[in-house]
Amino acid sequence: MRQEIPTLKKMAKLLGYSTSTISRALNNHPDISPNTSSKVKALAKKLNYMPNIFAKGFRTQKTNIIGVIVPTIITHFTSTIIKQILLQAEQRGYKVIISETNNNIEKEAEILQTMLQFGVDGILMSLSKNTKNINPILNILKQKPLILFDKVSNKIPCTQIVIDEEEAAFNAIEHLINLGRKKIAIIKEFEHSYNSEKRFQGYLKALKKHNIAIDDKLIISTDDISLEKGKLLTNQLLSLKEKPDAIFSITDSAAIGVIKTLKKFKIAVPQEIAVVGFSNSKNATIIEPNLTTVDQPGGRIGEIAVKLLVEEIESTKAVLASKTIEIKTNLIIRESSLSHS
Amino acid sequence: MRQEIPTLKKMAKLLGYSTSTISRALNNHPDISPNTSSKVKALAKKLNYMPNIFAKGFRTQKTNIIGVIVPTIITHFTSTIIKQILLQAEQRGYKVIISETNNNIEKEAEILQTMLQFGVDGILMSLSKNTKNINPILNILKQKPLILFDKVSNKIPCTQIVIDEEEAAFNAIEHLINLGRKKIAIIKEFEHSYNSEKRFQGYLKALKKHNIAIDDKLIISTDDISLEKGKLLTNQLLSLKEKPDAIFSITDSAAIGVIKTLKKFKIAVPQEIAVVGFSNSKNATIIEPNLTTVDQPGGRIGEIAVKLLVEEIESTKAVLASKTIEIKTNLIIRESSLSHS
DNA sequence: ATCGTTCCCGCAATCGTTTGCGGTAATTAT
DNA sequence: ATAATTACCGCAAACGATTGCGGGAACGAT
Structure with missing residues (x-):
């Protein structure tokens, strides 16, 4: 052969x-x-x-391979990031190896080792949902450049690229407030999720700024924030004496679940209850009414991540100043939160 | 560092x-x-x-890296396949390098070269939409094991893994016929798409079996089969004197476009016009009415692809018999084609 | 004619691992 | 006690590319 x-x-x-x-x-x-x-x-x-790349890499200890580690590639947001990572890496002469952790933390540590063994020049990583033991990562950091994106941790001293979660949520809530809504519910994840917490902070901040009292019954947490959960939790919200007049979901899929149950109960969206999601997934324009949501520029994240990583790889300095980059988001206003004329 | x-x-x-x-x-x-x-x-x-993998690979001429080439990773179907490829490869001790062609044929040839240069042990590939010059691929085939999946070509003598497109479409159409529909339109791609052609064959076969005359006006081709195109082409279909009583779209997204315009014109789905899509994308259950569609087991494709490729890689035989494997699909019947009681 | 440069090019070591071959010591057989 | 076998282990070459060093030839300058 x-x-x-x-x-x-x-x-x-x-x-x-x-x-x-x-x-x-x-x-x-x-x-x-x-x-x-x-x-x-x-x-x-x-x-x-x-x-022969292997002879060359063997000699020069450089492989021109970048390792990418994500919880799962199967979401639209992640695949958008990866698409851009592939493109940018290629333009700079790098190949990309991808691994999924599936939010399994043992797997995560294992993958880091394998990446090292495969001689990657640097690593781009999005943390698992419940990464507690960051020692393996700190260990890698001693040997190779590593940059975190999306799911990050401030306990790890390296460059990080995130979207401005707090501001994004703040804008979404303020938008609802400007519509005259005062009983705004939020569907979020439990505390261990970095992104969810940040968005929750934005929620609180917006309410505080506009002097709206915080109602614990309107704050709902779950650990698996799916479409189905969105449906379930909406039932819960509708059983309150004081029903919300708006629901903000940390996730588009849950927001769609919300809309689906509201429609089931013939509750007008947005007239009676407005709904806002997060991600600007494809689904947001399929559901009717179309979903207002936060657009996260995944492409930008991938682009910047590769750029900074390659800079670190090709830099001769032993230690670079690590920075945190926050990418701004856009609130895409659609029917689910329109102020109808 | x-x-x-x-x-x-x-x-x-x-x-x-x-x-x-x-x-x-x-x-x-x-x-x-x-x-x-x-x-x-x-x-x-x-x-x-x-x-040191490089010293080892250098010595043994084996890298334990599999190259994967796809048009784009960003679709749900493709990322499902890739997810399984990653999993299966890892279980067998292989890493995966992924590249996108974005349906650019020059890029495709280039990527093949780079893959070789990076010393992959074998390649898993889904062809670009308009791959004409297969010489670069034949060339690779002389040096390394290569398996095609999803977008394949029978001109390339290697193992191929596809879904049974023809049967899938056949079943979908027969399902519509069993509902009593006789004027079944199809929205497909132009001839150069392997998948589309196969599905079209299935369409023809089903009509023929049930002695339904083929009406050219109900056969619509486009080259970019998107949601927007689905909307546009529906307008075209609705302007016919003899309107269809069912529309089969080669793609979920176009099918959703179809439903959206039908709703716009207050045409009852499925009562007046039934709609069937292809892919079982997430969107199929978001749109209302939920879309009947063909579920393609992407995971199975990825799984089998890795299995066969690794077998080829680890086989000592110079040339293996190449086989074509057809994976069966499931028709998921939902509201858009329900026989309402 | 001599010395100093410049221009080209080859020698050989090196990276980390694997592996055929050979060698020594211990063990067993006779 | 000697020979034959076995059990362990080391030597050194090899994979392909890079690179410091050195060296011969050609050239120009004096």
């Missing part, structure tokens, strides 16, 4: 030069005469020569 | 053995006494030794 693969040695024999000359000719070393150089390059082209 | 990485040599020095002994001990070579072996393994564990 395998055909003859050209190496420096074979080309050297063919041309009567040493391997060093061939190598230098291909790498535009000044020591090589234009004459020789062109001959070598012609032959290389003819044989379709490609340096 | 880099800390001391243990190598065979260093461990040899530490224990007073030669590197060969260390290597053999770790690889369970029978020449090594149990005593020595356990000592070596203990040290290796203590130092968290991991073989």
